[in-house]
Each structure stands twice: as C-alpha cells, then as structure tokens.
Amino acid sequence: MMEETSTQNIDKRIQMAVEAFRFLKNTTINERAEFMNAVADQIEALGEELLTVTHAETSLPLARLTGEKARTAGQWRSYAKAVAAGIYTEARIDLAQPEKQKGDLRKYNVGIGPVVVFGASNFPFAFSTAGGDTASAIGAGCPVIIKAHPAHPQTSQIMADAISAVVKAFGWPEGIFSHITGTSYEIGAYLTQHPDIRAIAFTGSFNGGKALFDIASRRENPIPVFAEMGSINPVFAFQNLLETKAEALAKEYITSLTLGVGQFCTNPGVFIALKGESFNRFINTLKEEIQKVAPVKMLHKGIFDNFEKNKSIALEQPDVEIIVSAETESSSGNATVIKTSAGNFLNNPVLSEEVFGPFGIVVACETDEDLMQIARQLKGQLTITIAATHEDVRDNSTLITILKDKCGRLLFNGMPTGVEVVYSMQHGGPFPSTTDSRFTSVGPDAVKRFVRPVCFQNWPDEFLPDELKNENPLQISRMVDGTVNSGSLKLQTT
Template sequence: MMEETSTQNIDRRIQKAAEAFQFLKNTTVTERAEFMNAVADQIEVLGVELLEVTHQETSLPLARLIGEKARTVGQWRSYAKAVASGIYTEARIDLAQPEKQKGDLRKYNVGIGPVVVFGASNFPFAFSTAGGDTASAIGAGCPVIIKAHPAHPKTSQIMADAITAVVKAFGWPEGVFSHITGTSYEIGGYLTQHEDIRAVAFTGSFNGGKALFDIANSRENPIPVFAEMGSINPVFAFQNLLENKAEALAKEYSTSLTLGAGQFCTNPGVFIALKGKALDRFINALKEEIQNVAPATMLHKGILESFEKNRNIATEQTDIEIIASSNTDAENDQGSASVIKTNAKTFLNNPVLSEEVFGPFGIVVACETDEEIMKIAQQLKGQLTITIAATDEDVRNNPILINILKDKCGRLLFNGMPTGVEVVYAMQHGGPFPSTTDSRFTSVGPDAVKRFVRPVSFQNWPDEFLPDELKNGNPLQISRMVDGVMNSESLKLQTT
C-alpha cells in the first residue's frame, strides 16, 4: 500500500520547485545537458535489482525491460545533446539599425516553470518517473514534480532516487526534482490546480487526461496540459495491396495488435477495407493468427478489468461477428486476444465501436464501397497514428482520401504497423484531439522539449546583462538567427 502524500507535503514540494525554478533559469543549455547525461549514467548502472523489481510489479518480460531501460538512457542522452545544441532556445537576433530608428531586439526560449509529470503504467521506465516527460522538462529548464504511478511504486522510487542522487551531486536545489506517491485521484487534481504549477504532462486514459485538462483550464491562471490519451490507430487497407499480400498483412496486423498484450498506445485497433475475396483471405489468416496468440498477463488488475469491460461492451453491440479469440484459456490477470467484424454502416452509426479498447482487441470493418471508406475517414476522431496499407498505385488513385487522413493523425504510415515508436527528431507522438490535448507537440523525441518553453524578448539591452544564448560573443557556440540568417558566429559589435 502506498503512503498517501499530504497536501501540506505537496505544498512544501511545490514551494521548493518554485524556488528551484529561479535557479534553473540561470543555468545554460550546456549545464542542463551535463545534468541530463549524468542522470543517464546513473540509470545505466542500475542493475538486476531494478529489472527484477519492475518485472514483479508489471509482469513485463525481462527482455522487454532491458530494452526499455536502454531506451530510457538513450532518451536522456539524445535530449541532452539536443538541448546542448541550443535548437530549443531558438535564439533570434535583429541588430539595431539607427538609420531606420530600429532598436536591437533579441529573443530566446526559457522554461515555463514547475511541471507536474504523471507516470504512465505501460512504460515504467520510458514514460514514467525518469521518462521522456521528466527529461524534456528538465532540459527546458523546468523543475519536475513526478506523481508516481501506483502500479509500480518500487520501480518509481528506484528511478526517483537515481535522479535525486544527481541533483545532490551537482549541488542543485532539492526542488529541481520531487517524487510524490499516493493512490488518490485527488492528489492529481490538487497538483494541477496549484497556482505555482505551470504545466502538466500526462500519458494514460482519456478520462484521466481530460479531467486534468478541465481542471487546468478552470484555473484563474490556466496552464497547458500535454495529455496523450490513446487512439484506435486505424489501418486503411487498399485493394491492390490486399489482393497481393492478404495473408502477410494479417500476420503483421496480428503481431502489432497483440504486442505486449496490446498495451501500447499505438496498438492498431481497427482495420478498414473493401469486402470481397481479398478481405476474406485476410480474415481467415487473421483468425488463425489470433487463435494461436497465448493470453498474456496485463500490467495490473485495473487495466485487465477495463480491457475486459470495454471488449465485452464492443462485442455485445448489434451487427457484430466474432472472428476469433485465443484458443488458450486465460488465467488470473491475463488478457486474451480477440477480433470482431462489422460493416461500415454499423461502424459509422455506433460511436462505441470507435472507442479505444486498451488491450489485445481489434475490429475489422468491411466496407461495401469506396464511398463508405471515405465516410469513415471523414468521421474519424483525432488519432496518434493512421496506417495506409497500399501500393504506390493505390496512393496515386486516392489523393482526396489521403489528404483527409493527414488531418486526422500525428503520424501517417505507409505500410508497416505503428507499434515501435522511435526516439528521434522526426518522430511525432501526438495527434488531434482526443488522442492528445495539443496536436502541435510530441511526447517522444527531442522535440518534446518544446512543450515546456516560452519566448522572451530583450530590447536594447547591454551585452553584459544578456543571457549567454544572446550575447554578442556567443559563448555557448549555438546556432542563432541573426538578421534572418542562421549561423553560430560571434558578433563583432561595440558593447556599451
């Protein structure tokens, strides 16, 4: 049982975070990058104890956890490299032009203030206490208050201790990083509405993310909530490709659908195609694949209960046909894979079928005409991903549909399946509402730092008092835009 954190304790942590923000505002991108690399080193040396504790708490296999730990270390290092390069300061300098009575203007990005990060259950390393939200907020110059996920409290504490050790080693203020535990929903609400909190990062259910969003926007001083809330990640299969590789596509879809017991936010929940012999071949192959998928232990009892409830609700709708389910009986805490089929008219008229079922569950939608596929595309809510399973010819023949789908997602795939999110600059892990609360940003990749900065402009300031990012000598040697031209050179100007 986790100890509940009192509101007095929370207030004290937030006050320390507000004080630490004043310190972090005066750190350079180089100093923060050094800190981030030290956190990566600290996590990297965590050994078997961490993996065994997390395995016991989450039931995730050790091989998966080893890979996720490496990803987490890589996140801190890649974000640190990006921060050190200065790209997120977006330094802009427009030099004075006295002959035009134009003053000297210089602008750069600074951290927005203390950030509350809510740990996610499905990635206990990469999206939780020491995950990408924490790394990107600190990289931006923002103190972090982490609300530990109650499904893996011991894992969270180990990771929190690793970050705290680096804070102490650097001699930075205690409030740079705080770890709050507890199972009460009220804790999240209290953190979000506190006047000294300046942003929230959340990965989880729609209900949880939307509740935090509403709290944040009802404040006297509203703040951004960067919530990633899930998605059905539809796959649109076009006829030419389906006819050529129905069986192979069924295997790809099944593998992605059931990966990690379906507990990925990019799990491809809906498969859409024209009815006919090619789709029949796909369904027959998919049936065989799903039947051979053994039930898997889910992350915690709450996720299992939610999965079974939502799966049963979808399955009990009218005009639904069960295609297949696992041939192996599920044991305690295990989720069993299953897939159902419906027609386009039913899918379009029943919003229940467009809701995410978090777990190994899929829906095949058989359409009578291309017009029905178009209607589904037009009606889709915002998604993290949409996959186009197609040949080049299919894409050439469907420009209007492709353009509509571009407006519906953050990441548009050409073949392949959406699970396996890469931590790189070009990754977009975010999409139109309701998949996230702000489609302009990503929660994966170095660009995640952008969520936690805001611009500040300095007019006619003496060089001595400018931040290093904007000084004439460019002591950090970052790339800056000077009078509309990008360069990393120092400015040979007379200082006053």
C-alpha cells in the same frame, strides 16, 4: 499499499520547486546537459534489482524491460545533446538598422516553471518517473514533481532515488526533482490546480487526461496540459495491396495488435478495407494467426478489468460478430478480433472508442465512399496507417489528404506499434488523442512543451543572456537577421 502524500507535503515540495526554478534559471544549457547525462549514467548503473522488481510489479518480460531501460537512458542522452546544442533556445537576433523604429531585438526560450508529470502504467521506465517527460522538462530548465503511478510503486521509487542521487551529487537544490505518491483523484487535482505549477504532462486514459485538462483550464491562471490519451490508430488497407499481400498483412496486423498484450497507445485497433475475395483471405489468416498468440498477463488488475469491461461493451453492440478470440488464462488479455459493416461503424460511436489491450475491429466496406465517410468521421489519432501500393496512393489521394489532417503520424505500410526516439518522430495528434497536437512527447522535440519566448529590446550586450550575446559564448546556431549564423557578431561601435 501506496502511501498517500499529504497536501502539506505537496505544498512543501512545490515551494521547493519554485525555489529550484530560480536556480535553474541561472544554469547554462551545458550544465543542464551534463546533469542529464549523469542521470543516464545513474539509470544505466541500476542493476538486476530494478529489472526484478519491475517484472514482479508489471509482469513485463525481462527482455522487454532491459530494452526499455536502455531506451530510457538513451532518451536522457539524446535530449541532453539537443539541449546543449541550443536547439530549443531558438535564439533570434534582429540587429538595429537605421530604418527600424524598434532598434535591436533579440529573443530566446526559457523554462516555464515547475512541471507536474504523471507517470504512465504501460512504460514503467520510458514514460514514467524517469521518462521522457521528466527529461524534457529538466532539459528546458523546469523542476519536476512526479506523481508516481500506483501500478509500480517500487519501480518508481528506485528511479526517483536515482535522479535524486544526481541532484545531490551536483549540489543542486533538492526541489529540482520531487516524488509524490498516492492513488486518489484528489492528489492529481490538487497538483494541477496549485497556483505555482506551470504545466502538466500526462500519459494515460482519455478520462484522466481530459479531467486534468478541465481543471487546468478553470484555474485563475490557466496552464497547458500536455496529455497523451490514446488512440484507435486505424489501418486503411487498399485494394491493390490487399489482393497481393492479404495473408502477409494479416500476420503483420495480428503481430502488432497483440504486441505487449496490446498495451501500447499506438496499437492498431481498427482495420478498414473493401469486401471481396482478398478481404476474406485476410480474415481467414487472422483466424489462424491469432491462435498462435500465447496468453500473457496484463500489466495489472486495473488494466485487465478495464480491458474486459470495454471489450464486453464492444461485443454487446448490435451487428458485430466475433472473428476469432484466442484462449486465455486468468489475468491474461485474450486477443479478440470482431467484424462489423462500415454503416454500423459509422453509426455507432461506441465502436470508435479505444479498447486498451489486444482487441481489434475489422470494418468491411461496400464501396470507396464508405472508406471516404469513415475518414471524414474519424476523430484525431496518434497514428493512421495506409496499407497500399504506389498505385493505391495515386488512386486515393483525396482520402489520404483527409487522413493527414486526422493524425500526428501517417504510415505508408508497416504497423504503428513502437516509436523511435528521434527528432523527426511525432507522438501526438489532434484531439482526443492529445490535448495539444502541436507537440510530441517522444524525441528531443518534447522539450518544446516546457519553454516560452522572451524578447529583449535594445539591451546592452553585457546584460543579455549568453544565448543572445554578440560573442555567442555558447557557440550555438542562431537566426541573425533572417539567416542561420553560428559565429559571433562583429558590430561596429560608435
């Protein structure tokens, strides 16, 4: 049973974070990058104990955990590199000119303050205690208080100890990183409404993320909540591609739908296409392929119970039929695909709700107008996939333009499961997939969530932060009078 952290202990941890924030304000981007690389080293040094413990807590295969551990260390390194490059300081300098009334203006980004990170259940390394939210917040210069996910408490503690060991080795204040445990809703609410917390990062259910967002919005001083809350990630399959690749597309879809027992926020939960002979071939191949999916235990009983409940709700809706449902074992998510008409999908909002697990809905459209109506009605998504030929894209440009406004990542063929930790990745989309579509939680740009701009007007050079000094001691790229400049500024003196 996970121990409940007392509010008294939480208050102490938050006060330590406030004091640590004062320390972080005086660290350089290079010092924070060095710290982040040391955390990556520490994570890489964790041996078989970590993998064994996490496997026991989550049922995730060791091969998957080994890869996720490497990804987690890689996140810390890639974010560190971006921080050291000064990308997220976004230094802007507009020098004094005779015609300017305001004189010399210089702006850069600073950390916003203590951040609470809620660990996710489905990625015990990469989106949890030592995950990308923690890395990006510290990279921005913000202390982190992690609320451990109760599904893998031992894993969370091992990762927390790894980060705390680096804090101690660097001689930095203990409040740089704190680990909070508990299962009650009250702990999350208490953390979110505490006046010294400046931002929230959350990955999980819509109900959980929206509840935190509402609490944060009602504060006397509202704070941002960066909540990633899931998505049905629809696949729109167009006619020319479906006619030539129905069988291959069905195999690809089932592989993606059942990957990791469907426990990905980018799981393609809905497949939409026009009825016809090629559509029937797609359905027939789905039936064959899903029987090849071996039953695998889901992450924990809570996720399994929710999967069974939400799947049952979908199956109880009128005018749906089961295409196929795989054999299963206890606590295993049985892969299931149902079919419904476009009209029923449009008129029944239940069918547009995420079922977290290996569950898919195939929507049979009668006309191109059905496709258009579904596109218009879609809520915000993390991803939307266009399964199409070039000719299909040309023939459906209006529909695709609509879909572009409904997602954070728009795919041309392929499936959305899996994200790359790179600058150009966008893992975040319009509400309700996230609470702020301007940001990503994957890739170095995740750091942007935890900074704010400060402008200095007519300040003497010696008192400016290093990011804005004439000599550019950090050797970062800066925007000077509208032009990117990595050198020092040779100003005339009077």
